[in-house]
Amino acid sequence: xxxxxxxxxxxxxxxxxxxxxxxxxxxxxxxxxxxxxxxxxxxxxxxxxxxxxxxxxxxxxxxxxxxxxxxxxxxxxxxxxxxxxxxxxxxxxxxxxxxxxxxxxxxxxxxxxxxxxxxxxxxxxxxxxxxxxxxxxxxxxxxxxxxxxxxxxxxxxxxxxxxxxxxxxxxxxxxxxxxxxxxxxxxxxxxxxxxxxxxxxxxxxxxxxxxxxxxxxxxxxxxxxxxxxxxxxxxxxxxxxxxxxxxxxxxxxxxxxxxxxxxxxxxxxxxxxxxxxxxxxxxxxxxxxxxxxxxxxxxxxxxxxxxxxxxxxxxxxxxxxxxxxxxxxxxxxxxxxxxxxxxxxxxxxxxxxxxxxxxxxxxxxxxxxxxxxxxxxxxxxxxxxxxxxxxxxxxxxxxxxxxxxxxxxxxxxxxxxxxxxxxxxxxxxxxxxxxxxxxxxxxxxxxxxxx
Numbered sequence: 001x002x003x004x005x006x007x008x009x010x011x012x013x014x015x016x017x018x019x020x021x022x023x024x025x026x027x028x029x030x031x032x033x034x035x036x037x038x039x040x041x042x043x044x045x046x047x048x049x050x051x052x053x054x055x056x057x058x059x060x061x062x063x064x065x066x067x068x069x070x071x072x073x074x075x076x077x078x079x080x081x082x083x084x085x086x087x088x089x090x091x092x093x094x095x096x097x098x099x100x101x102x103x104x105x106x107x108x109x110x111x112x113x114x115x116x117x118x119x120x121x122x123x124x125x126x127x128x129x130x131x132x133x134x135x136x137x138x139x140x141x142x143x144x145x146x147x148x149x150x151x152x153x154x155x156x157x158x159x160x161x162x163x164x165x166x167x168x169x170x171x172x173x174x175x176x177x178x179x180x181x182x183x184x185x186x187x188x189x190x191x192x193x194x195x196x197x198x199x200x201x202x203x204x205x206x207x208x209x210x211x212x213x214x215x216x217x218x219x220x221x222x223x224x225x226x227x228x229x230x231x232x233x234x235x236x237x238x239x240x241x242x243x244x245x246x247x248x249x250x251x252x253x254x255x256x257x258x259x260x261x262x263x264x265x266x267x268x269x270x271x272x273x274x275x276x277x278x279x280x281x282x283x284x285x286x287x288x289x290x291x292x293x294x295x296x297x298x299x300x301x302x303x304x305x306x307x308x309x310x311x312x313x314x315x316x317x318x319x320x321x322x323x324x325x326x327x328x329x330x331x332x333x334x335x336x337x338x339x340x341x342x343x344x345x346x347x348x349x350x351x352x353x354x355x356x357x358x359x360x361x362x363x364x365x366x367x368x369x370x371x372x373x374x375x376x377x378x379x380x381x382x383x384x385x386x387x388x389x390x391x392x393x394x395x396x397x398x399x400x401x402x403x404x405x406x407x408x409x410x411x412x413x414x415x416x417x418x419x420x421x422x423x424x425x426x427x428x429x430x431x432x433x434x435x436x437x438x439x440x441x442x443x444x445x446x447x448x449x450x451x
Contacts, residue, residue: 129194129407130337133187142175142182165264172223172256178350180224185217187344191329192217198400201321204312212278213322216285217329219257224249227355229292230367247290254283281319288323289330291388297327298391305398321399328396334381334389334415335408341415349377378423385416 119139125131173182192213195201205213225232229248232240243251258279261267267275288297301324304310304317312318333344356370369380389412397405 126190127194127197129404130340131190132340133183133190134340134343137183137186143170162266165260165266166218168260168264169218169222169257172260173221174224174226177224177226178354179344179348180221180226180351184344185219185221188220188326188329188332189214189217191332192326194404195325195329195400198402198404200312200400201325204318205322206318209318209322212281212285213326215257215261216282216322216326219260219282220253220286220289220326220330221249222253222256222260224253226351227358228367231355231359231364234364247287247293250287250290254286257282257286284319285323285326288327291331294327294388294392297324298395301395301399305395310399324392324396324399328392331384331389331392332408334385335393335412337411338415338418341411342418345377345381345419349375349380352380376423376426378419378426381419382416382423385412385419 117139119136122131122136122139169185170182173180173185175181196205196210196213229240229245231237232248233245239252240248242248261279267278270278300320304320310317310321312321333348334341336344352367352370352375353372356366356372358364359366359370369375393405393408393412397409
């Protein structure tokens, strides 16, 4: 029997109790000369029994580069855009059918009813590898509060507050980022869904595994600042200090995700022990996306495959495979069709180059692959595919040798050939970016690409 895991609008008083009106204000940390950031007054910062504090909702380090080389504090008012961002959830609620007094049918597809025409037809194919998230973004005006008939062999969960949580997650991604935004998060979640349906996983995973995987995929870049870890470290950003320069962004994404879980009360019905276990396992999945640890995970994956000792009946092995699946989902753009892959490549490069422009302007030293004067999209993508994507997906195909795996490898080969063709048209230089060729094989500069 199939069960549907959906995010639904709350239909009882619990929803109103969970929702709190927030006010926005600016605070300035005098010990941090690199950032101004917005705090959401009224939020409760909950200390974890596991020994860490969650990140505040909306604690995204909005960086105001005017204060570089300045010892004076600068007063900045909350922009109109940020005001709109704070109020967007309230506006959505006021415009919903539920708050207009229209009865919501007792259906497992109540969110699907909010999508019409092409968008509704697309949702029927959400499990297909050629799903176009850019088109879906346009058709739904950027509202990704859905899972829409994502079905599994086992029941997952059906909770009234899922809808609240997903809206909060989407609000904590930042649309001004060309790449690390809600569209990327939705795309990674859709890719993760495709992997979870693969035979080896679908017959082995528990409802708990599936739920953790989808939450981790949806939140793996939560509150991303649009700059990479080396940038935060060299500007002495408070997040780099907080996490001691280790997996800075991934730790922040994880703590932010846990903060929203607690704030929404999504798992308030669980025991304290189970909540702590869920938080730590979500953290382990998100931390695995730290691309600087790529060789570490890949070596362990190869070792297991060479020995043939992976046993998905063991919880530890299932969790490791889910880590590898999320790593694949996070960097699967080159494995999509050319039309989709090219768009993702352009967006991520735009984000790199914007960081490089800022670094030049403030004489911070341009990070690898971020100089628009010396780099090209083709060079960056060829290096990315050669040194990171191909090795990972080759091993994934060894683990799960299915039609999907072969399709991904086929797209990867064609896309790499296409970039090489474009490279030859624009330059007579080498086929790969020197930044990749000169790197230490044990230290990947891919933090610059996807951290």
